Amino acid sequence: MADLIGVLSGDSLDAAPRLLGSTLRVGSCAGVIVEVEAYRGSDDAASHARMGPTGRNAPMFGPPGVLYVYFTYGMHWCANVVTGPAGQGQAVLLRAVEPTEGRMEMRARRPKARRDADLTNGPAKLCAAFGIDGAHNGTSLVDGPVRVELGLPSAPAAIRRGPRIGISAAVDLPWRFWLADNPFVSR
DNA sequence: CTTTGGATCGTCT
């Protein structure tokens, strides 16, 4: 299956690298996804879903193709693409995007960004730049306000993988994926 | 360039 839901219905570990090169679109802003992290359910000690469904992670246990937005550190929003069969609690965190449309708007929302590369090279940065917040939690990525337009699969040789960032458990699992040499990746 | 610490509050134990 070559449609978005088809791709997202699979395991987050398969969907994550597949999403590299796809487009994130919100209003007049758009960008190419260049860095993601896969999170799974009860078998992933670093996942919000590790303890089963709660008030916050509820969208992760719903159907794939939905946006899961969470608030952290008292001030930041982060966005995930829900994947896997419904009930699994799997998702892919969007960590970095390469802006392609609406840079002026992004700059207005992120006045602290000095270089263009600082606009969207982090999970909370890209949410701020695109104006994604809790109001978008649980919305459809197919026909909702925040959309993912599936791109062609990236060449395996262009994909890098390594440990996830910012977590304190399961730190050895290489479940972070990014496009090699892309200047918009977070690190 | 790298390292360090502050900001700030919803969520779950």
Place this chain on the structure above:
DNA sequence: GACGATCCAAAGG
């Protein structure tokens, strides 16, 4: 009551 799937400014080399 503790702690984040983070970011940024300031200080030190």
